[in-house]
Structures are given as C-alpha cells and as structure tokens.
Amino acid sequence: MPTDLLHALASNVWTWLLIVLFFGGSIFVHELGHFLAARWRGAHVERFSIGFGPKIFSWRHNGTEYRLSWLPLGGYVLLPQLADLGALEGAVTTDISKLPPVGYASKLIVFVAGALFNILFAFGLACIVWLHGQPVNSDESSTRIGYITPTIELPDHTKVASPASQAGLQVGDQILAVDDQKISNWSDLVQILVMGGGRGPDGRPQSVFTIERGGRTLKIVVHPRLAGDDRIRKVGIAPAYEVLVHDVQAGSPAQKAGLRANDRLLSLDGTPVLNVATWQDYVSAHARQAVTLKILRGPAELSLILPPSSDPKESIDLGVDFTTGFHLLHQNPLTQIGENLTMIFRMFGSLFNPHSDIGLSKFTGPVGIVHLFHSAAEAGMMAMLSFTILINVNLAILNLLPFPILDGGQILFATIGKLRGRALPINIVAAMQSIFLVLFLSVIAYVSVLDFRRWGRDIEEDRKASTPPPAATAPARP
Numbered sequence: 001m002p003t004d005l006l007h008a009l010a011s012n013v014w015t016w017l018l019i020v021l022f023f024g025g026s027i028f029v030h031e032l033g034h035f036l037a038a039r040w041r042g043a044h045v046e047r048f049s050i051g052f053g054p055k056i057f058s059w060r061h062n063g064t065e066y067r068l069s070w071l072p073l074g075g076y077v078l079l080p081q082l083a084d085l086g087a088l089e090g091a092v093t094t095d096i097s098k099l100p101p102v103g104y105a106s107k108l109i110v111f112v113a114g115a116l117f118n119i120l121f122a123f124g125l126a127c128i129v130w131l132h133g134q135p136v137n138s139d140e141s142s143t144r145i146g147y148i149t150p151t152i153e154l155p156d157h158t159k160v161a162s163p164a165s166q167a168g169l170q171v172g173d174q175i176l177a178v179d180d181q182k183i184s185n186w187s188d189l190v191q192i193l194v195m196g197g198g199r200g201p202d203g204r205p206q207s208v209f210t211i212e213r214g215g216r217t218l219k220i221v222v223h224p225r226l227a228g229d230d231r232i233r234k235v236g237i238a239p240a241y242e243v244l245v246h247d248v249q250a251g252s253p254a255q256k257a258g259l260r261a262n263d264r265l266l267s268l269d270g271t272p273v274l275n276v277a278t279w280q281d282y283v284s285a286h287a288r289q290a291v292t293l294k295i296l297r298g299p300a301e302l303s304l305i306l307p308p309s310s311d312p313k314e315s316i317d318l319g320v321d322f323t324t325g326f327h328l329l330h331q332n333p334l335t336q337i338g339e340n341l342t343m344i345f346r347m348f349g350s351l352f353n354p355h356s357d358i359g360l361s362k363f364t365g366p367v368g369i370v371h372l373f374h375s376a377a378e379a380g381m382m383a384m385l386s387f388t389i390l391i392n393v394n395l396a397i398l399n400l401l402p403f404p405i406l407d408g409g410q411i412l413f414a415t416i417g418k419l420r421g422r423a424l425p426i427n428i429v430a431a432m433q434s435i436f437l438v439l440f441l442s443v444i445a446y447v448s449v450l451d452f453r454r455w456g457r458d459i460e461e462d463r464k465a466s467t468p469p470p471a472a473t474a475p476a477r478p
Helices: 003-009 013-040 104-132 163-167 186-194 253-257 276-285 333-351 366-379 381-399 407-420 426-464
Strands: 047-061 064-078 134-137 145-148 151-153 159-161 174-178 207-213 216-222 225-227 232-234 237-239 243-248 264-268 291-297 300-306 320-323 326-329
Touching: 013 047, 013 064, 013 104, 013 366, 013 381, 104 333, 104 381, 104 407, 134 381, 145 163, 145 276, 151 225, 159 163, 163 216, 174 186, 186 232, 186 333, 243 253, 243 276, 253 300, 264 276, 333 381, 366 381, 366 426, 407 426
Parallel strands: none
Antiparallel strands: 047 064, 134 326, 145 237, 151 159, 174 207, 207 216, 225 232, 243 264, 243 320, 264 291, 291 300
C-alpha cells in the first residue's frame, strides 16, 4: 500500500470515528432488524455478529452469543431454524432437532426485517437532513451548461475534440433531459450520462440531450467518449454557476485591479463568465493585453481593468481564488429516499444492459465505501448523513436480491419450500450457498483492488494540486 495512502488512513481520527459510527451503525441496524424480528417470532438466536470470520471479542446473554468479528464485510444473526449458513456464519452449537419449526410467515418477517430497519434508519436520518437542510452549491443544483472543454483526454492519454463541441452544444444551454429522462440537477445529468446504454447505428455510445436555447426546445445527439482512468462516458461539459471571489492575495495583480472578496464575475471583455474555467482560459489566452472585467459588487455593476501581465506564470493564477454560492435544500425524507432508489435502479439497469459501458469494474466494495465515507465526513455532517442514507437504501435493496447468502436468497428458498410442501434438500442449499459465497468474496476482492487504486489516485491528485479554486474542483465534467 503506498505511503501516501497509509498516511491518509491514519490522518484524521475524528473522521474515522464517524465512519465507524455510521458505516458500522448501518450494519448493526440491519442485523438488529433480524434479531428483534426473530425474538418476536420466537426463533432461537444462536449468534449476533458484526463482521465475519474469527471473533475479536464476544459475550453471551440469554443463550445468544454477541460478538465483534475481524472481517468487516457486514454482519449476521445466526438463526439455525431459518437458514443453514454454516460456511459463512460458523457452526451451530444448539441441537436443531430439539428446536420447534418456524413457519413460512415468520421466515419472511425475519428475513425482510433487516432491509426494513435500514429503510427506517434512512428515513430517520433523512428527517434530520430535511429539518437542518443540506448545503448545496450552485454548481450541484445547476442544469445549465457553463463551460465546454475543447478536448477530452482518453485512457491512452491522447486528446480528441470533446463530444459536446462536436455536437454543437453551447454555453448557456439549459439541459432539460438526457435520453428522455428529466434532469433536475447536475448529479442527475452525470448519472444518466454515465449509466446510459444508447448506441448509434455505427455502435458508438450515443446520448440525446434535450435542451432549451433562446426559447426553443432542441434535441441534440451527442456521442460520448470513454474517458478518464475509469473509462466512463464523458462529453466535456461543466455546470454554470455564479463565480464569486473567495480571496484576493495582498499585492497580487487581482488586488491591484480592484477585485475584492465576494465580488461576482459577470464577464471578461464581454464574454460571460458562467464557470471558473472560463476565467482560467481567457486570462491565460489574453495575458499580454488588458482585460475588462465586469463584476457585481452588492447591487452595483462595476468595470475593472486587469492590466497586461509581464510574467507568464501569472497567466492563470493572478492571486485570486474563487468559490460559488450555496443554499440549504430542505428535501422531504420520502424524496431523498426516492432519489437514492432511482440511482440504485439506474445502476442495476446499466449493469444488466448489454449496450451500456458499466461493468463490475465501475462498482465499489467495502474499501470504496469507506473512501466515500471519508470524503463525506470531510465535507461535513450533513454530507455524512446523506451518504449514510444512500448506504442504507443500498443495503436494503442488495440484501433483498434473490441470491444465496443474501436475505432475498433465503426468502427464495423458503418460498420454494412452501410451494413444494417441503424444504429444499440441505445439500443442494449448502452447495448453492458455497458457490455464491466464493463468487461473492471474489467480487469483493476484485473491486477492493480497484478501490485501493482509485483511492491512491485521488490522494496523488490532491497532493499534486496546488490550492485549486473551491468551485473549480466541485463537480467532475461529464
């Protein structure tokens, strides 16, 4: 593991405490649902474990062993009357033959209870976010194009004309929908674009942008390219937002020109500024000449003159950092959960769509989840709560999939047994569970290797970055 990654893992104790609290808490809530439902329906609970594998420590109370285990891939409640998961959960010490049978309805209740508790937990957290409000930057809530990159870089590091510029998209276009799916914010756009499965007659990736331009609604066909280290669909656009001066260095060219903190950039020589990248491009291209800045300071519009630069190094960084505005979004809990469900279903739809470019390599495992938790914790408590809501909705849906070792698989086995009048042969169930356990652990290992690489890349990029403007680093350009 790279030294930078090791340093990052140990750098912030408070962040890691939050990750343990919310990630571990999400797993605990799921297993608590199984535990309480089993107790309610009179089933014997052999063990309640957070984590798999050998135990770190344990204690026993009222016939149940409670333990914390070493492998943090989830948790389990060992219910010998309901399911035989000895390969994953360990041997049963209780004589099962002496335990009364558990009915089909009780099995369904117990197996569904974990997912239900995750949804209830997500709903409770969503209520907190709703009441407090989620800070949302202007770029995140935008649906308007603020910048179009002339080129994008492919995985082999060659640069090609950006699909957006080739298709004729323009700065200022209001994006209404992509592939006939309505866009309500920039995250919607990125999700639909990346997970899209559209293909042109020649087999190239294709997306149809519905935009509003000059009072007219237009449909523009764009051919995304697979770009970046993760080879995802990108077209080379960035959101429009108000570009605000965050800080001006003393004695810098920007200060000499008269810029102050909280000024809003409106235009450069008449060119509208809707994204900080426009500033970077324009002042770099016009470093040898005076540039007229139109700004908004309070209610007044002012014109300032940025003098020519004699130092090429000052062509982009003129001693000014930018940010953007934000507002508190008070989104009701059902809408928050609904948006997370929509994203999850989009993800699964894309995974099973033969025309999409999404495969297992684009998914994330426990390592990636911890990485995202780490990023959310650094962004603030509301970001942490919002990500925890997503994780809990995700846990609920994933665990109800009809695969052996998952709750949905146990529901499937119980339902088949109910329909045929007797339980499936234990050897068949055990064999299927063993096969899926191997597949599950293989997938976890595969995506974890990719997650470590992504995390290492992010750390390396952060290390190389030299005080980037806050607004410029907020959204990725799809």
